[in-house]
Amino acid sequence: MTTQFGKGCHLHLIDGSAFIFRAYHALPPLTRKSDGMPVGAVSGFVNMLQRYVEGNSGPDAPTHVAVIFDKGSHTFRNDLYDQYKANREAMPEDLRPQIPLTRDATRAFNIACEEIEGFEADDIMATLAHQARDAGGRVTILSSDKDLMQLVGDGVEMLDPMKNKRIDRDGVLEKFGVAPERVVDVQALAGDSVDNVPGAPGIGIKTAALLINEYGDLESLLDRAQEIKQPKRRQTLIDHRAQIELSKQLVQLDCDMELPFTLDDLEVKDPVVDDLMAFLTEMEFRTVTKRIADKLGVEAPVVEVATSAEEVAAPEAVPFDADKYECVRDAAALQVWIDRIWERGYVAVDTETTGLNEMVVDLVGISLCVEAGQACYVPLAHKAAPADDLFGSDDMADGQMDMDTCLDLLRPVLESDAVMKIGQNMKYDAKIFARYGVAVAPIDDTMLMSYAMNAGLHNHGMDTLSDRYLGHTPIPIKPLLGTGKSAITFDRVPIDQAVPYAAEDADITLRLWQQFKPQLHVKQVTTVYETLERPLVPVLAQMERNGIKVDRDTLSRMSNAFAQKMAGLEAELYQLAGHEFNVQAPAQVGKILFEEMGLEGGKKTKTGQWSTPADVLEDLATEHDFAGRILDYRQLAKLKSTYTDALQEHVNPDTGRVHTSYSIAGANTGRLASTDPNLQNIPIRTEEGRRIREAFVAEPGKVIVALDYSQIELRILAHIAGIDALKQAFLDGIDIHAMTASEMFDVPLDEMTPEVRRQAKAINFGVIYGISGFGLARNLRIPRGEAQGFIDRYFERFPGIRKYMDDTVSFAKEHGYVQTLFGRKINTPEINAKGPHAGFAKRAAINAPIQGTAADVIRRAMVRMPDAIADMPAKMLLQVHDELLFEVETGAVEDLIGTAREVMENASDPAVRLDVKLAVDAGQGANWAEAH
DNA sequence: ACGCTCACG
DNA sequence: GACGTACGTGAGCGTA
Numbered sequence: 001m002t003t004q005f006g007k008g009c010h011l012h013l014i015d016g017s018a019f020i021f022r023a024y025h026a027l028p029p030l031t032r033k034s035d036g037m038p039v040g041a042v043s044g045f046v047n048m049l050q051r052y053v054e055g056n057s058g059p060d061a062p063t064h065v066a067v068i069f070d071k072g073s074h075t076f077r078n079d080l081y082d083q084y085k086a087n088r089e090a091m092p093e094d095l096r097p098q099i100p101l102t103r104d105a106t107r108a109f110n111i112a113c114e115e116i117e118g119f120e121a122d123d124i125m126a127t128l129a130h131q132a133r134d135a136g137g138r139v140t141i142l143s144s145d146k147d148l149m150q151l152v153g154d155g156v157e158m159l160d161p162m163k164n165k166r167i168d169r170d171g172v173l174e175k176f177g178v179a180p181e182r183v184v185d186v187q188a189l190a191g192d193s194v195d196n197v198p199g200a201p202g203i204g205i206k207t208a209a210l211l212i213n214e215y216g217d218l219e220s221l222l223d224r225a226q227e228i229k230q231p232k233r234r235q236t237l238i239d240h241r242a243q244i245e246l247s248k249q250l251v252q253l254d255c256d257m258e259l260p261f262t263l264d265d266l267e268v269k270d271p272v273v274d275d276l277m278a279f280l281t282e283m284e285f286r287t288v289t290k291r292i293a294d295k296l297g298v299e300a301p302v303v304e305v306a307t308s309a310e311e312v313a314a315p316e317a318v319p320f321d322a323d324k325y326e327c328v329r330d331a332a333a334l335q336v337w338i339d340r341i342w343e344r345g346y347v348a349v350d351t352e353t354t355g356l357n358e359m360v361v362d363l364v365g366i367s368l369c370v371e372a373g374q375a376c377y378v379p380l381a382h383k384a385a386p387a388d389d390l391f392g393s394d395d396m397a398d399g400q401m402d403m404d405t406c407l408d409l410l411r412p413v414l415e416s417d418a419v420m421k422i423g424q425n426m427k428y429d430a431k432i433f434a435r436y437g438v439a440v441a442p443i444d445d446t447m448l449m450s451y452a453m454n455a456g457l458h459n460h461g462m463d464t465l466s467d468r469y470l471g472h473t474p475i476p477i478k479p480l481l482g483t484g485k486s487a488i489t490f491d492r493v494p495i496d497q498a499v500p501y502a503a504e505d506a507d508i509t510l511r512l513w514q515q516f517k518p519q520l521h522v523k524q525v526t527t528v529y530e531t532l533e534r535p536l537v538p539v540l541a542q543m544e545r546n547g548i549k550v551d552r553d554t555l556s557r558m559s560n561a562f563a564q565k566m567a568g569l570e571a572e573l574y575q576l577a578g579h580e581f582n583v584q585a586p587a588q589v590g591k592i593l594f595e596e597m598g599l600e601g602g603k604k605t606k607t608g609q610w611s612t613p614a615d616v617l618e619d620l621a622t623e624h625d626f627a628g629r630i631l632d633y634r635q636l637a638k639l640k641s642t643y644t645d646a647l648q649e650h651v652n653p654d655t656g657r658v659h660t661s662y663s664i665a666g667a668n669t670g671r672l673a674s675t676d677p678n679l680q681n682i683p684i685r686t687e688e689g690r691r692i693r694e695a696f697v698a699e700p701g702k703v704i705v706a707l708d709y710s711q712i713e714l715r716i717l718a719h720i721a722g723i724d725a726l727k728q729a730f731l732d733g734i735d736i737h738a739m740t741a742s743e744m745f746d747v748p749l750d751e752m753t754p755e756v757r758r759q760a761k762a763i764n765f766g767v768i769y770g771i772s773g774f775g776l777a778r779n780l781r782i783p784r785g786e787a788q789g790f791i792d793r794y795f796e797r798f799p800g801i802r803k804y805m806d807d808t809v810s811f812a813k814e815h816g817y818v819q820t821l822f823g824r825k826i827n828t829p830e831i832n833a834k835g836p837h838a839g840f841a842k843r844a845a846i847n848a849p850i851q852g853t854a855a856d857v858i859r860r861a862m863v864r865m866p867d868a869i870a871d872m873p874a875k876m877l878l879q880v881h882d883e884l885l886f887e888v889e890t891g892a893v894e895d896l897i898g899t900a901r902e903v904m905e906n907a908s909d910p911a912v913r914l915d916v917k918l919a920v921d922a923g924q925g926a927n928w929a930e931a932h
Numbered sequence: 933a934c935g936c937t938c939a940c941g
Numbered sequence: 942g943a944c945g946t947a948c949g950t951g952a953g954c955g956t957a
Binding site: 637669681765766769770772774776839846847881 | 944945946947948949950951952953954955956957
Binding site for chain 2: 689851
């Protein structure tokens with residue numbers, strides 16, 4: 001019954017993207033009950049298709065129809081002009097997962113559904129319209145996009161589906177002032193701010209049409225531009241000729257594409273009722289399913305809708321099956337996966353490497369997963385022989401793709417805006433890819449999703465998440481790599497063993513994502529995830545890759561000096577003790593102090609050993625030199641081993657710099673943590689330790705700049721607890737600890753003694769930590785009763801603080817979590833515990849909103865910083881909780897300080913209006929010691 | 933592997 | 942009435 005497309009045929013071309021966006025914006029967010037999948041746009045899309053189908057009767061009915069979609073964001077137009085559509089807003093988060101479903105919906109209606117990588121839907125429609133016209137048929141384009149108006153004429157018309165208004169030649173003339181053939185000329189001149197087509201500055205559609213009508217076409221106009229009377233207009237056309245010609249190329253649709261299908265493939269077919277009903281049921285659309293079933297004259301299938309998330313069993317589990325994972329060994333096999341990724345719009349990615357330090361390790365292989373249970377591993381650099389093979393052990397194993405070939409094939413998907421790349425701790429993989437020249441974006445991260453939802457409940461490593469949320473224990477890596485000295489790197493793992501392990505990681509990640517993504521809304525942490533967690537990934541990746549220059553010679557000299565002093569102290573200590581012992585063993589030190597010397601005040605740890613912490617030794621030091629010497633020795637040993645020695649090992653041989661790694665999901669409160677090495681605890685409190693910072697230097701011609709928030713936690717406390725006296729003090733720029741002391745002890749500010757101020761300062765910090773009489777007493781070394789008196793006095797003067805504390809604890813007891821000002825949730829599972837646990841949990845709950853809000857503030861500043869300083873010769877290097885460190889060219893220091901301070905001081909805006917202004921102190925110098 | 937101690941905010 | 946406590950981290954060392 002197939003008829004050849006030709007005279008008498010009528011082709012309908014539906015602009016799929018326009019349908020999707022209209023559907024998305026017309027409907028409120030709607031989620032599928034069973035799993036929370038957003039389906040609002042799909043529902044709207046289905047409605048529009050249904051209305052379309054219903055309206056297709058009578059003599060004007062189409063014989064052929066197709067819905068045409070965009071695919072990928074990179075087209076030949078981006079090659080012509082990299083700014084094409086560059087200012088287009090990113091696709092909304094909850095729309096992206098619905099895109100593949102709109103394809104499914106179209107197929108469910110048995111309507112042809114077409115898209116071609118690298119081309120816009122407009123080009124496909126242009127080509128089809130020309131083919132149909134040339135074959136003698138009629139064409140109707142269902143779209144209101146003015147870019148398509150150039151196609152109108154000779155049997156091609158547009159139909160605005162919203163206004164139900166047909167647009168023919170006259171309609172185009174009305175809109176553009178020229179015939180359809182000249183529409184591109186007008187667009188080339190007028191440009192298009194939506195698509196970021198430049199055009200000619202200062203010329204709009206009206207003027208453009210005037211000029212084209214006068215000179216006939218664009219080429220003639222540009223050739224004869226000298227003749228234009230208005231001087232400004234003339235000059236614009238002469239100056240911007242290249243830009244105008246480029247614009248024409250951008251707006252000109254491609255009517256001669258090679259299509260992998262023919263018009264005949266687009267013939268109108270009746271829907272297959274079962275397929276359509278199956279799709280609607282799967283989407284859990286009750287009303288729409290019933291309506292369409294009625295229209296089709298069939299019984300509506302029962303759509304089961306769960307009443308709450310808890311009642312729903314886990315989405316029917318596809319069992320984990322390592323045998324199903326594919327090993328991808330050549331380009332053809334990889335291409336199959338890439339095609340599937342484009343079709344899906346998302347992919348879970350995992351990299352395997354030769355180690356854990358992403359600045360050093362080599363890429364060994366890549367895993368991909370597009371659907372639960374369906375994953376592959378692409379081995380790239382596995383060695384042929386195991387490590388203990390003495391002969392030819394560096395030969396590559398057979399059957400692996402060439403690294404560059406693989407990365408070149410994957411790069412388009414990994415960099416495409418249209419494909420979401422899903423990872424578990426994506427910062428790691430993104431840094432690896434970055435070193436291989438691939439800029440992975442956009443990304444989702446299951447670790448960060450878990451962190452946003454479950455901070456405080458458990459850690460967010462893959463093993464934990466898989467066990468907890470998928471009920472599946474991942475294949476352990478240990479048996480593959482071995483332990484200790486005989487451990488091998490992943491490139492020595494035989495490929496057949498690597499495949500199940502590596503592919504499973506991607507499979508797990510995808511399943512976690514499918515589960516977590518819809519839950520972000522339910523748990524109301526989407527904004528936290530999207531503004532405070534995820535955007536930090538590229539920012540931190542860049543900072544970590546920047547690294548900071550560390551001068552090994554400086555450290556080395558200090559290390560030698562420390563060693564000498566330690567040797568001297570060691571000898572003295574042996575003499576004082578009367579025998580040799582291990583100075584660094586607390587148990588031995590305790591034995592000497594509390595048994596051999598018989599000193600009082602010793603306590604034992606829960607393991608039964610003598611305890612010798614610094615504060616105890618400090619008290620003893622007044623009685624006996626031994627304790628003081630131990631303290632001195634310990635300080636030096638700490639500085640030497642942790643800083644001057646270990647830090648040198650962390651200098652990267654390629655960059656000469658130290659590259660820390662930040663954990664985004666480590667600290668429950670939202671703070672970052674720095675590891676390998678920890679650069680957030682470089683000494684500063686003692687003069688000797690502080691000198692370590694002299695080794696953190698700027699390159700020649702550059703300067704280290706440090707900006708830190710002044711008293712940010714106390715300011716946040718003043719805001720949250722609404723303490724007017726504190727707010728006023730910050731407003732007036734008064735010394736906040738002195739003010740506290742003055743209020744508490746009725747001492748005028750100008751008679752304040754350092755001792756009284758010190759006590760008030762301890763109380764201020766104590767408040768932030770969830771103060772207790774015992775803790776304050778120990779900190780200030782005063783009797784417990786006296787400390788309690790201070791606290792009572794404090795609460796009398798600042799009753800808002802006590803209220804904040806009580807309110808916070810009762811909120812935590814009721815809800816099981818506390819919140820920062822920006823909505824970050826910190827779970828408090830122990831808050832209702834009995835016994836000593838309870839005290840910990842209470843204090844943590846009191847502290848978390850304050851510490852967490854401060855953490856949120858600096859995160860916001862960091863996310864905004866790269867754009868703010870983009871045109872400055874400056875790099876952001878480190879974050880130390882309330883401080884950001886930069887390396888800046890000497891001439892740009894003041895600029896950088898001005899801009900970065902602005903970003904930091906206003907970081908809470910516009911989400912939160914703080915009653916207290918945030919203040920930022922700045923310093924600069926050749927090294928970190930000078931900058932602080 | 934774990935506890936102790938100590939470096940930072 | 943006793944208990945055991947300042948909040949949040951990471952690293953190096955000694956000891957099991």
